[in-house]
Amino acid sequence: MTKTQRFTVLSALFIFHTTSLFANFDFNSNCLKAYKSIFELKLGNARAYISTEKKQHPNNAIIPLLENYVDYFTLLTSESKSDFDRLKGNKSARLDQISDDDKNSPYYLYAQAEINLQWALIRGRFGEYFNAAMEIKKANSLLQENRKKFPDFQLNFKGLGLINAVLGNLPDGALKTTLSTFGIKGNLQNGLDMFEKLADYLPKSSYDAFYDEVVFYYAYVLTDVAHSPLAYAKTMKYTKNIADTSLLKSYLQSYVCLKNAHNDEAIQILAKKPEGGIYQPFPYLDYLEGIAHLNKLDLNAGVYFNRFLQANKGVNWIKDANLHLAWIALLKGDKSAYNGYVNKAINNGYLYNDKDKQAKNEASAPAPPVDLLKTRLLFDGGYLIKALQILADKKTADYSSDKDRAEFNYRLGRIYDGLNKDDQALAAYQETINQGKGLKYYFAANAAMQMGKVYEGKKNVAKAREAFNTAISMKNHEYESSIESQAKAGLKRLGN
Incomplete structure (x- = not known):
């Protein structure tokens, strides 16, 4: 039985368990295709499937959840503040749509929790920490309640795993302070265990359509939250089962390779990534490709950083990309170009993430000795000898x-x-x-x-x-x- 067939059977079992139990939360064929397209970063296709579903089943409460996924990945790939300001008003309308639907469905509280959690993750990228904390609190409460009502509904553990992991290893700051006032704490290991169990369980279950999403969050937690020495092995193991047509797979694999000194593999993955107008623009992948090539001391890496800066409409990585261009100039012995890029690293871009804050600090400091710079880059690439x-x-x-x-x-x-x-x-x-x-x-x-x-x-x-x-x-x-x-x-x- 195929993934689509199993999911359709699951939906049918939900729908016919009682006469109306899942009538308004129908993860049917259109919705499944939209969801699959989202996690391949084919957002245009996803919008088309959602539009068809709206015409055929306008009362299907899965629609606002899918629309929120589209917004989430639009912002994740663009990192655009103007897109963020434009789209964040959609949240309350979608929650209103869901709040009037079938309270006896496990998707009722789950969908609301997912929408809150997705916006919390995005707000953190734009410095809206108080609102993010409130949304995490709400999502946690909804998922805990849903877990009590539907203990066999495995998807609860996706959000709970993420909340546990992130809160269990959250650095001191505005978000942690706000959440601690609500008495919300996490446990990193519990979160990792939830993801591991889900990643192993889902392919053999009727929930297997959600596998790609679980792996997406699990890879993020392993790499950026837990800083786990097992991040590379586990991410490559679990992403192997994701289709090669997924641009998200290319991102996850190349990112974890770069973070764990598998530099040549990252270059190969990025060179083979799926391309074309069907995919959501994702300039960050050009930035990653620049990092990978410069780690080999390939001074043609500047092509990728410039491509990123030209295509980028977002707020992150601008300072860091300019700092890397400055390093290329330094390695070429071009002091004038170095000074120009250093000024851009100081004056252009924003300070939302640690990389850009660090880039500004380094650009403001004296130029690094070339031997230490080369050593740093080679180490990051895993070229230790x-x-x-x-x-x-x-x-x-x-x-x-x-x-x-x-x-x-x-x-x-x-x-x-x-x-x-x-x-x-x-x-x-x-x-x-x-x-x-x-x-x-x-x-x-x-x-x-x-x-x-x-x-x-x-x-x-x-x-x-x-x-x-x-x-x-x-x-x-x-x-x-x-x-x-x-x-x-x-x-x-x-x-x-």
């Missing part, structure tokens, strides 16, 4: 500034760590802390956090705890919230 060779004849005294001396030891520590040379890594990390603990740069704090992970792997709980606490104790540096949240997660893993 090449990175180590660049620093082989260097020592701390070769660098004149405190920043560069701290970075030199930090880069050495990261390379040795990646090569599983624990003793050398720990020595370099300790030297980084000694050199950089009073500076505004992230090197010392992240060295302490990484040191904690090394000791954790060696089962030295006391030393691991000490290192994580050292990372937490450092304040007023770059990436402070992210590093602190990872260190706190480390302490939790140690039973603290």
